Amino acid sequence: MTLTYIFSGFAVGTLVGLTGVGGGSLMTPLLTLLFGVSPSVAVGTDLAFASITKATGTFTHRLRGTVEWRVVRLLCYGALPAALVATLGLKYIGSLNREIGQIIRYSIAISVMLTVIALLFKSKMLDWLNRHPEKQLHGHKLDIATIAAGLLLGTLVTISSIGAGAIGATLLVMLYPRMSAAHIAGTDIAYAVPLTAIAAFGHWWLGSIDWALLGALLLGSMPGITLGSMAARAVPEKFLRGILATTLTLVATKLIL
Template identity: 80%
Template sequence: MTLSYVISGFVVGILVGLTGVGGGSLMTPLLTLLFGVSPTVAVGTDLAFASITKTAGTFTHKLRGTVNWRIVRLLCFGALPSAVLAAICLKHFGALDKEIGQIIRYTIAGSVLLTVVALLFKGRMLAWLNSHPEKQLQGRSLDAATIIAGAVLGALVTVSSIGAGAIGATLLVMLYPRLTAAEVAGTDIAYAVPLTAIAAIGHWWLGSINWALLFTLLIGSIPGIILGSMAARAVPERVLRVVLASTLTLVAAKLIY
Protein backbone atom coordinates (compact mmCIF):
# COMPACT_ATOMS: atom_id res chain seq x y z
CA MET A 1 0.00 0.00 0.00
CA THR A 2 2.90 2.36 0.77
CA LEU A 3 4.23 1.95 -2.78
CA SER A 4 0.75 2.73 -4.14
CA TYR A 5 0.71 5.98 -2.18
CA VAL A 6 4.16 6.94 -3.50
CA ILE A 7 3.07 6.20 -7.07
CA SER A 8 -0.14 8.19 -6.57
CA GLY A 9 1.85 11.13 -5.25
CA PHE A 10 4.15 10.88 -8.27
CA VAL A 11 1.25 10.83 -10.77
CA VAL A 12 -0.50 13.77 -9.09
CA GLY A 13 2.81 15.64 -8.96
CA ILE A 14 3.26 15.20 -12.72
CA LEU A 15 -0.27 16.47 -13.40
CA VAL A 16 0.25 19.46 -11.11
CA GLY A 17 3.54 20.26 -12.84
CA LEU A 18 1.96 19.93 -16.28
CA THR A 19 -1.22 21.92 -15.63
CA GLY A 20 -0.57 24.13 -12.61
CA VAL A 21 -3.84 22.93 -11.07
CA GLY A 22 -3.67 22.51 -7.29
CA GLY A 23 -3.07 19.00 -6.02
CA GLY A 24 -6.15 19.13 -3.79
CA SER A 25 -8.57 18.71 -6.66
CA LEU A 26 -6.65 15.59 -7.67
CA MET A 27 -5.22 14.15 -4.46
CA THR A 28 -8.24 14.37 -2.15
CA PRO A 29 -10.68 12.53 -4.48
CA LEU A 30 -7.96 9.97 -5.25
CA LEU A 31 -7.43 9.17 -1.57
CA THR A 32 -11.18 8.95 -0.99
CA LEU A 33 -12.16 6.90 -4.03
CA LEU A 34 -9.15 4.70 -4.72
CA PHE A 35 -7.80 4.02 -1.25
CA GLY A 36 -10.95 4.34 0.84
CA VAL A 37 -9.49 7.03 3.11
CA SER A 38 -12.25 8.79 5.04
CA PRO A 39 -13.14 12.20 3.53
CA THR A 40 -12.07 14.11 6.65
CA VAL A 41 -8.67 12.40 6.89
CA ALA A 42 -8.14 12.84 3.13
CA VAL A 43 -8.83 16.57 3.45
CA GLY A 44 -6.62 17.02 6.53
CA THR A 45 -3.70 15.09 5.07
CA ASP A 46 -3.92 16.93 1.75
CA LEU A 47 -3.96 20.32 3.53
CA ALA A 48 -0.74 19.44 5.36
CA PHE A 49 0.67 18.22 2.03
CA ALA A 50 -0.31 21.51 0.32
CA SER A 51 1.12 23.75 3.04
CA ILE A 52 4.53 22.11 2.60
CA THR A 53 4.62 22.05 -1.21
CA LYS A 54 3.22 25.59 -1.64
CA THR A 55 5.83 27.04 0.73
CA ALA A 56 8.57 26.03 -1.70
CA GLY A 57 6.61 27.56 -4.58
CA THR A 58 6.20 30.84 -2.70
CA PHE A 59 9.95 31.23 -2.19
CA THR A 60 10.48 30.72 -5.92
CA HIS A 61 7.89 33.34 -6.87
CA LYS A 62 9.21 35.76 -4.24
CA LEU A 63 12.67 35.59 -5.77
CA ARG A 64 11.15 36.24 -9.21
CA GLY A 65 9.15 39.22 -7.88
CA THR A 66 5.83 37.74 -9.03
CA VAL A 67 3.86 38.05 -5.78
CA ASN A 68 1.47 40.98 -5.19
CA TRP A 69 1.70 41.17 -1.41
CA ARG A 70 -1.12 43.73 -1.05
CA ILE A 71 -3.57 41.29 -2.66
CA VAL A 72 -2.16 38.47 -0.52
CA ARG A 73 -2.91 40.50 2.63
CA LEU A 74 -6.48 41.26 1.53
CA LEU A 75 -7.16 37.61 0.72
CA CYS A 76 -5.73 36.54 4.09
CA PHE A 77 -7.92 39.06 5.93
CA GLY A 78 -10.90 37.03 4.71
CA ALA A 79 -9.42 33.54 4.39
CA LEU A 80 -7.69 33.00 7.73
CA PRO A 81 -10.61 33.87 10.06
CA SER A 82 -12.91 31.88 7.77
CA ALA A 83 -10.60 28.84 7.98
CA VAL A 84 -10.51 29.03 11.79
CA LEU A 85 -14.30 29.32 11.95
CA ALA A 86 -14.76 26.39 9.56
CA ALA A 87 -12.43 24.21 11.68
CA ILE A 88 -14.38 25.13 14.84
CA CYS A 89 -17.64 24.21 13.10
CA LEU A 90 -16.18 20.85 12.01
CA LYS A 91 -15.10 20.20 15.59
CA HIS A 92 -18.52 21.18 16.94
CA PHE A 93 -20.48 19.02 14.51
CA GLY A 94 -18.08 16.05 14.68
CA ALA A 95 -15.80 15.99 11.63
CA LEU A 96 -15.08 12.26 11.96
CA ASP A 97 -18.76 11.25 12.11
CA LYS A 98 -20.06 9.34 9.09
CA GLU A 99 -22.83 11.88 8.44
CA ILE A 100 -20.40 14.80 8.44
CA GLY A 101 -17.99 12.73 6.34
CA GLN A 102 -20.71 12.33 3.73
CA ILE A 103 -21.32 16.08 3.69
CA ILE A 104 -17.59 16.66 3.25
CA ARG A 105 -17.62 14.12 0.40
CA TYR A 106 -20.33 16.14 -1.38
CA THR A 107 -18.42 19.35 -0.69
CA ILE A 108 -15.34 17.81 -2.31
CA ALA A 109 -17.47 16.89 -5.36
CA GLY A 110 -18.82 20.44 -5.59
CA SER A 111 -15.32 21.90 -5.29
CA VAL A 112 -14.07 19.58 -8.03
CA LEU A 113 -16.86 20.76 -10.35
CA LEU A 114 -15.98 24.39 -9.58
CA THR A 115 -12.40 23.54 -10.55
CA VAL A 116 -13.67 22.15 -13.86
CA VAL A 117 -15.55 25.40 -14.55
CA ALA A 118 -12.43 27.39 -13.68
CA LEU A 119 -10.29 25.26 -16.00
CA LEU A 120 -12.63 25.50 -18.99
CA PHE A 121 -13.91 29.07 -18.80
CA LYS A 122 -11.15 31.18 -17.23
CA GLY A 123 -9.98 32.39 -20.65
CA ARG A 124 -13.49 33.41 -21.71
CA MET A 125 -14.10 35.20 -18.41
CA LEU A 126 -10.89 37.18 -18.84
CA ALA A 127 -11.72 38.06 -22.45
CA TRP A 128 -15.16 39.33 -21.40
CA LEU A 129 -13.69 41.48 -18.63
CA ASN A 130 -11.10 42.97 -20.97
CA SER A 131 -13.82 43.89 -23.45
CA HIS A 132 -15.99 45.45 -20.71
CA PRO A 133 -13.59 47.53 -18.56
CA GLU A 134 -16.52 49.40 -17.01
CA LYS A 135 -17.52 46.17 -15.23
CA GLN A 136 -14.21 45.92 -13.40
CA LEU A 137 -14.23 46.79 -9.70
CA GLN A 138 -12.06 49.61 -8.37
CA GLY A 139 -10.92 51.05 -5.03
CA ARG A 140 -12.76 50.02 -1.87
CA SER A 141 -15.25 47.86 -3.77
CA LEU A 142 -12.35 45.82 -5.17
CA ASP A 143 -10.75 45.52 -1.71
CA ALA A 144 -14.05 44.35 -0.17
CA ALA A 145 -14.63 41.84 -2.99
CA THR A 146 -11.10 40.46 -2.48
CA ILE A 147 -11.67 39.97 1.26
CA ILE A 148 -15.03 38.28 0.60
CA ALA A 149 -13.41 36.01 -2.02
CA GLY A 150 -10.76 35.09 0.55
CA ALA A 151 -13.44 34.24 3.13
CA VAL A 152 -15.25 31.95 0.69
CA LEU A 153 -12.01 30.23 -0.29
CA GLY A 154 -10.98 29.87 3.36
CA ALA A 155 -14.14 27.94 4.23
CA LEU A 156 -14.03 25.88 1.03
CA VAL A 157 -10.38 24.90 1.47
CA THR A 158 -10.80 23.95 5.15
CA VAL A 159 -13.80 21.72 4.45
CA SER A 160 -12.71 20.16 1.16
CA SER A 161 -8.97 21.04 0.76
CA ILE A 162 -9.90 22.23 -2.75
CA GLY A 163 -10.14 25.80 -3.98
CA ALA A 164 -6.77 27.44 -3.42
CA GLY A 165 -5.53 26.39 -6.89
CA ALA A 166 -7.65 26.76 -10.02
CA ILE A 167 -10.63 28.40 -8.28
CA GLY A 168 -8.45 30.91 -6.45
CA ALA A 169 -6.53 31.75 -9.61
CA THR A 170 -9.76 32.26 -11.54
CA LEU A 171 -11.11 34.65 -8.90
CA LEU A 172 -7.84 36.60 -9.04
CA VAL A 173 -8.10 36.87 -12.83
CA MET A 174 -11.68 38.14 -12.55
CA LEU A 175 -10.87 40.68 -9.83
CA TYR A 176 -7.47 41.76 -11.18
CA PRO A 177 -7.44 41.18 -14.96
CA ARG A 178 -4.33 43.34 -15.36
CA LEU A 179 -2.14 40.91 -13.41
CA THR A 180 0.27 38.89 -15.52
CA ALA A 181 -0.07 35.11 -15.55
CA ALA A 182 3.08 34.81 -13.41
CA GLU A 183 1.69 37.31 -10.87
CA VAL A 184 -1.61 35.42 -10.68
CA ALA A 185 0.26 32.16 -10.04
CA GLY A 186 2.64 33.71 -7.50
CA THR A 187 -0.07 35.58 -5.59
CA ASP A 188 -2.36 32.53 -5.58
CA ILE A 189 0.37 30.32 -4.14
CA ALA A 190 1.53 32.91 -1.58
CA TYR A 191 -1.86 33.47 0.08
CA ALA A 192 -2.52 29.72 0.02
CA VAL A 193 0.49 29.01 2.28
CA PRO A 194 -0.92 30.56 5.50
CA LEU A 195 -4.43 29.42 4.54
CA THR A 196 -3.50 25.75 4.10
CA ALA A 197 -1.25 25.93 7.19
CA ILE A 198 -4.07 27.28 9.38
CA ALA A 199 -6.53 24.76 7.92
CA ALA A 200 -4.01 21.93 8.44
CA ILE A 201 -3.51 22.97 12.09
CA GLY A 202 -7.30 22.87 12.45
CA HIS A 203 -7.39 19.32 11.10
CA TRP A 204 -4.47 18.33 13.34
CA TRP A 205 -6.63 19.59 16.22
CA LEU A 206 -9.47 17.45 14.87
CA GLY A 207 -7.14 14.42 14.66
CA SER A 208 -7.71 14.06 10.92
CA ILE A 209 -4.14 14.03 9.55
CA ASN A 210 -2.42 10.76 8.67
CA TRP A 211 1.27 11.67 9.02
CA ALA A 212 2.63 8.42 7.58
CA LEU A 213 0.42 8.87 4.52
CA LEU A 214 1.57 12.49 4.19
CA PHE A 215 5.24 11.43 4.16
CA THR A 216 4.77 8.77 1.48
CA LEU A 217 2.80 11.18 -0.72
CA LEU A 218 5.61 13.75 -0.50
CA ILE A 219 8.19 11.14 -1.52
CA GLY A 220 6.35 10.59 -4.80
CA SER A 221 5.02 14.08 -5.51
CA ILE A 222 8.23 16.12 -5.33
CA PRO A 223 10.01 14.36 -8.24
CA GLY A 224 6.66 14.20 -10.06
CA ILE A 225 6.20 17.97 -9.89
CA ILE A 226 9.75 18.52 -11.15
CA LEU A 227 9.28 16.18 -14.12
CA GLY A 228 5.84 17.57 -14.92
CA SER A 229 7.14 21.14 -14.91
CA MET A 230 9.98 20.15 -17.25
CA ALA A 231 7.55 18.45 -19.68
CA ALA A 232 4.89 21.19 -19.56
CA ARG A 233 6.08 23.00 -22.68
CA ALA A 234 6.00 19.84 -24.78
CA VAL A 235 2.27 19.17 -24.26
CA PRO A 236 -0.42 21.58 -25.59
CA GLU A 237 -2.05 23.31 -22.60
CA ARG A 238 -5.52 23.16 -24.18
CA VAL A 239 -5.33 19.37 -24.56
CA LEU A 240 -4.19 18.99 -20.95
CA ARG A 241 -6.98 21.17 -19.62
CA VAL A 242 -9.69 19.27 -21.52
CA VAL A 243 -8.34 15.88 -20.38
CA LEU A 244 -8.03 17.06 -16.80
CA ALA A 245 -11.50 18.66 -16.81
CA SER A 246 -13.04 15.44 -18.17
CA THR A 247 -11.26 13.36 -15.51
CA LEU A 248 -12.36 15.67 -12.70
CA THR A 249 -15.97 15.61 -13.92
CA LEU A 250 -15.96 11.79 -13.72
CA VAL A 251 -14.40 12.02 -10.25
CA ALA A 252 -17.13 14.42 -9.07
CA ALA A 253 -19.84 12.12 -10.44
CA LYS A 254 -18.29 9.14 -8.65
CA LEU A 255 -18.10 11.08 -5.38
CA ILE A 256 -21.80 11.96 -5.61
CA TYR A 257 -23.13 8.59 -6.78
Protein backbone atom coordinates in the same frame (compact mmCIF):
# COMPACT_ATOMS: atom_id res chain seq x y z
CA MET B 1 2.07 0.79 -1.92
CA THR B 2 4.65 3.31 -0.63
CA LEU B 3 6.08 3.72 -4.15
CA THR B 4 2.57 4.36 -5.44
CA TYR B 5 2.09 7.08 -2.84
CA ILE B 6 5.44 8.65 -3.79
CA PHE B 7 4.57 8.62 -7.50
CA SER B 8 1.14 10.10 -6.77
CA GLY B 9 2.77 12.88 -4.74
CA PHE B 10 5.18 13.63 -7.60
CA ALA B 11 2.40 13.80 -10.21
CA VAL B 12 0.15 16.04 -8.11
CA GLY B 13 3.10 18.22 -7.04
CA THR B 14 4.12 18.82 -10.66
CA LEU B 15 0.58 19.85 -11.60
CA VAL B 16 0.36 22.18 -8.60
CA GLY B 17 3.67 23.81 -9.50
CA LEU B 18 2.65 24.38 -13.11
CA THR B 19 -0.91 25.57 -12.52
CA GLY B 20 -1.48 26.25 -8.81
CA VAL B 21 -4.31 23.71 -9.03
CA GLY B 22 -4.64 20.04 -8.22
CA GLY B 23 -3.67 19.65 -4.56
CA GLY B 24 -6.90 18.95 -2.70
CA SER B 25 -8.98 18.66 -5.86
CA LEU B 26 -6.98 15.67 -7.08
CA MET B 27 -5.26 14.29 -3.98
CA THR B 28 -8.32 13.93 -1.75
CA PRO B 29 -10.37 11.97 -4.35
CA LEU B 30 -7.22 9.95 -5.12
CA LEU B 31 -6.74 8.95 -1.49
CA THR B 32 -10.39 8.09 -0.87
CA LEU B 33 -11.35 6.43 -4.17
CA LEU B 34 -8.11 4.77 -5.26
CA PHE B 35 -6.36 4.01 -1.95
CA GLY B 36 -9.39 3.54 0.31
CA VAL B 37 -8.36 6.13 2.91
CA SER B 38 -11.26 7.34 5.09
CA PRO B 39 -12.59 10.76 4.03
CA SER B 40 -11.73 12.53 7.30
CA VAL B 41 -8.13 11.22 7.28
CA ALA B 42 -7.82 11.99 3.56
CA VAL B 43 -8.85 15.61 4.15
CA GLY B 44 -6.55 16.12 7.14
CA THR B 45 -3.54 14.43 5.53
CA ASP B 46 -4.07 16.28 2.26
CA LEU B 47 -4.16 19.65 4.02
CA ALA B 48 -0.84 18.92 5.74
CA PHE B 49 0.53 17.70 2.38
CA ALA B 50 -0.67 20.88 0.65
CA SER B 51 0.79 23.27 3.22
CA ILE B 52 4.30 21.80 2.97
CA THR B 53 4.21 21.20 -0.79
CA LYS B 54 2.91 24.68 -1.59
CA ALA B 55 5.49 26.30 0.68
CA THR B 56 8.15 24.75 -1.57
CA GLY B 57 6.29 25.93 -4.67
CA THR B 58 5.94 29.45 -3.27
CA PHE B 59 9.70 29.70 -2.72
CA THR B 60 10.34 28.75 -6.34
CA HIS B 61 7.66 31.09 -7.73
CA ARG B 62 9.05 33.92 -5.58
CA LEU B 63 12.50 33.43 -7.06
CA ARG B 64 10.95 33.62 -10.52
CA GLY B 65 8.89 36.71 -9.70
CA THR B 66 5.49 35.14 -10.36
CA VAL B 67 3.67 36.00 -7.10
CA GLU B 68 1.37 39.02 -6.68
CA TRP B 69 1.93 39.60 -2.95
CA ARG B 70 -0.71 42.29 -2.51
CA VAL B 71 -3.39 39.92 -3.82
CA VAL B 72 -2.02 37.20 -1.52
CA ARG B 73 -2.44 39.49 1.51
CA LEU B 74 -6.02 40.41 0.60
CA LEU B 75 -7.00 36.75 0.17
CA CYS B 76 -5.43 35.88 3.53
CA TYR B 77 -7.37 38.65 5.30
CA GLY B 78 -10.52 36.69 4.53
CA ALA B 79 -9.26 33.09 4.37
CA LEU B 80 -7.35 32.76 7.65
CA PRO B 81 -10.14 33.86 10.04
CA ALA B 82 -12.60 31.71 8.07
CA ALA B 83 -10.33 28.66 8.48
CA LEU B 84 -10.20 29.16 12.26
CA VAL B 85 -13.98 29.48 12.55
CA ALA B 86 -14.57 26.44 10.32
CA THR B 87 -12.15 24.35 12.41
CA LEU B 88 -14.00 25.25 15.59
CA GLY B 89 -17.24 24.36 13.84
CA LEU B 90 -15.93 20.90 12.90
CA LYS B 91 -14.79 20.37 16.49
CA TYR B 92 -18.00 21.37 18.24
CA ILE B 93 -20.67 20.68 15.63
CA GLY B 94 -19.21 17.60 13.97
CA SER B 95 -18.68 16.60 10.36
CA LEU B 96 -21.08 17.70 7.67
CA ASN B 97 -23.73 15.17 6.67
CA ARG B 98 -23.55 13.39 3.32
CA GLU B 99 -26.18 15.54 1.59
CA ILE B 100 -24.53 18.87 2.43
CA GLY B 101 -21.11 17.47 1.50
CA GLN B 102 -22.47 16.42 -1.89
CA ILE B 103 -23.93 19.88 -2.50
CA ILE B 104 -20.52 21.42 -1.75
CA ARG B 105 -18.81 19.03 -4.18
CA TYR B 106 -21.26 19.87 -6.98
CA SER B 107 -20.88 23.60 -6.29
CA ILE B 108 -17.10 23.28 -6.53
CA ALA B 109 -17.40 21.28 -9.78
CA ILE B 110 -19.57 23.99 -11.34
CA SER B 111 -17.12 26.70 -10.24
CA VAL B 112 -14.20 24.74 -11.66
CA MET B 113 -15.92 24.41 -15.03
CA LEU B 114 -16.50 28.17 -15.03
CA THR B 115 -12.72 28.49 -14.68
CA VAL B 116 -12.21 26.29 -17.73
CA ILE B 117 -14.56 28.48 -19.75
CA ALA B 118 -12.79 31.61 -18.51
CA LEU B 119 -9.37 30.22 -19.48
CA LEU B 120 -10.43 29.02 -22.93
CA PHE B 121 -12.07 32.35 -23.74
CA LYS B 122 -9.63 34.58 -21.86
CA SER B 123 -8.62 36.60 -24.93
CA LYS B 124 -12.26 37.28 -25.80
CA MET B 125 -12.94 38.25 -22.17
CA LEU B 126 -10.05 40.72 -22.27
CA ASP B 127 -11.31 42.21 -25.55
CA TRP B 128 -14.78 42.61 -24.02
CA LEU B 129 -13.35 44.19 -20.86
CA ASN B 130 -11.30 46.60 -22.93
CA ARG B 131 -14.50 47.67 -24.66
CA HIS B 132 -16.45 47.81 -21.36
CA PRO B 133 -13.96 48.86 -18.64
CA GLU B 134 -16.85 49.92 -16.39
CA LYS B 135 -17.75 46.22 -15.91
CA GLN B 136 -14.47 45.33 -14.21
CA LEU B 137 -13.91 45.90 -10.50
CA HIS B 138 -11.21 48.39 -9.52
CA GLY B 139 -9.71 49.91 -6.40
CA HIS B 140 -11.62 49.50 -3.14
CA LYS B 141 -14.38 47.35 -4.67
CA LEU B 142 -11.81 44.92 -6.06
CA ASP B 143 -10.07 44.72 -2.67
CA ILE B 144 -13.37 43.95 -0.90
CA ALA B 145 -14.25 41.30 -3.48
CA THR B 146 -10.82 39.67 -3.03
CA ILE B 147 -11.22 39.53 0.76
CA ALA B 148 -14.72 38.05 0.34
CA ALA B 149 -13.25 35.43 -1.99
CA GLY B 150 -10.77 34.57 0.77
CA LEU B 151 -13.62 34.05 3.24
CA LEU B 152 -15.26 31.55 0.90
CA LEU B 153 -11.99 29.76 0.22
CA GLY B 154 -11.04 29.47 3.88
CA THR B 155 -14.35 27.81 4.72
CA LEU B 156 -14.36 25.39 1.78
CA VAL B 157 -10.73 24.33 2.21
CA THR B 158 -11.03 23.61 5.93
CA ILE B 159 -14.17 21.53 5.47
CA SER B 160 -13.24 19.56 2.36
CA SER B 161 -9.54 20.29 1.59
CA ILE B 162 -10.81 21.18 -1.90
CA GLY B 163 -10.83 24.68 -3.29
CA ALA B 164 -7.50 26.32 -2.43
CA GLY B 165 -6.22 25.77 -5.97
CA ALA B 166 -9.27 25.16 -8.13
CA ILE B 167 -11.59 27.81 -6.74
CA GLY B 168 -8.66 30.14 -6.07
CA ALA B 169 -7.67 29.98 -9.73
CA THR B 170 -11.29 30.58 -10.75
CA LEU B 171 -11.58 33.71 -8.65
CA LEU B 172 -8.20 35.06 -9.70
CA VAL B 173 -9.10 34.66 -13.38
CA MET B 174 -12.44 36.38 -12.83
CA LEU B 175 -11.19 39.19 -10.57
CA TYR B 176 -7.84 39.76 -12.29
CA PRO B 177 -8.36 38.80 -15.96
CA ARG B 178 -5.15 40.50 -17.07
CA MET B 179 -2.98 38.42 -14.73
CA SER B 180 -0.80 35.93 -16.63
CA ALA B 181 -1.23 32.19 -16.17
CA ALA B 182 2.17 31.91 -14.45
CA HIS B 183 1.23 34.69 -11.99
CA ILE B 184 -2.15 33.06 -11.35
CA ALA B 185 -0.33 29.83 -10.47
CA GLY B 186 2.23 31.57 -8.22
CA THR B 187 -0.32 33.74 -6.41
CA ASP B 188 -2.73 30.83 -6.00
CA ILE B 189 0.01 28.69 -4.43
CA ALA B 190 1.32 31.47 -2.14
CA TYR B 191 -1.95 32.42 -0.42
CA ALA B 192 -2.77 28.72 0.08
CA VAL B 193 0.31 28.12 2.26
CA PRO B 194 -0.91 29.84 5.46
CA LEU B 195 -4.50 28.78 4.75
CA THR B 196 -3.74 25.07 4.43
CA ALA B 197 -1.27 25.27 7.36
CA ILE B 198 -3.98 26.61 9.69
CA ALA B 199 -6.52 24.11 8.38
CA ALA B 200 -4.00 21.25 8.74
CA PHE B 201 -3.23 22.29 12.32
CA GLY B 202 -6.95 22.15 13.02
CA HIS B 203 -7.20 18.64 11.61
CA TRP B 204 -4.15 17.59 13.65
CA TRP B 205 -6.09 18.87 16.66
CA LEU B 206 -9.03 16.75 15.49
CA GLY B 207 -6.73 13.70 15.11
CA SER B 208 -7.26 13.17 11.38
CA ILE B 209 -3.74 13.12 9.89
CA ASP B 210 -1.90 9.93 8.80
CA TRP B 211 1.75 10.90 9.26
CA ALA B 212 3.25 7.86 7.48
CA LEU B 213 1.07 8.49 4.44
CA LEU B 214 1.98 12.18 4.55
CA GLY B 215 5.71 11.36 4.53
CA ALA B 216 5.40 9.14 1.46
CA LEU B 217 3.40 11.76 -0.45
CA LEU B 218 5.94 14.48 0.38
CA LEU B 219 8.86 12.40 -0.89
CA GLY B 220 7.32 12.64 -4.34
CA SER B 221 5.71 16.06 -4.20
CA MET B 222 8.73 18.14 -3.16
CA PRO B 223 10.73 17.53 -6.35
CA GLY B 224 7.51 17.53 -8.38
CA ILE B 225 6.33 21.00 -7.35
CA THR B 226 9.85 22.43 -7.67
CA LEU B 227 10.06 21.13 -11.23
CA GLY B 228 6.58 22.37 -12.09
CA SER B 229 7.16 25.82 -10.56
CA MET B 230 10.45 26.26 -12.45
CA ALA B 231 8.75 25.32 -15.70
CA ALA B 232 5.65 27.51 -15.20
CA ARG B 233 7.22 30.72 -16.51
CA ALA B 234 9.11 29.00 -19.34
CA VAL B 235 6.03 27.21 -20.67
CA PRO B 236 4.17 29.27 -23.33
CA GLU B 237 1.06 31.05 -22.02
CA LYS B 238 -1.31 29.30 -24.44
CA PHE B 239 0.06 25.85 -23.59
CA LEU B 240 -0.06 26.55 -19.85
CA ARG B 241 -3.70 27.65 -20.13
CA GLY B 242 -4.38 24.36 -21.95
CA ILE B 243 -2.79 22.34 -19.15
CA LEU B 244 -4.76 24.29 -16.56
CA ALA B 245 -8.05 23.87 -18.46
CA THR B 246 -7.46 20.12 -18.91
CA THR B 247 -6.55 19.65 -15.24
CA LEU B 248 -9.62 21.54 -14.08
CA THR B 249 -11.91 19.55 -16.39
CA LEU B 250 -10.57 16.32 -14.87
CA VAL B 251 -11.05 17.77 -11.38
CA ALA B 252 -14.68 18.69 -12.09
CA THR B 253 -15.40 15.26 -13.58
CA LYS B 254 -13.89 13.54 -10.55
CA LEU B 255 -15.91 15.69 -8.17
CA ILE B 256 -19.19 14.94 -9.97
CA LEU B 257 -18.52 11.21 -10.25
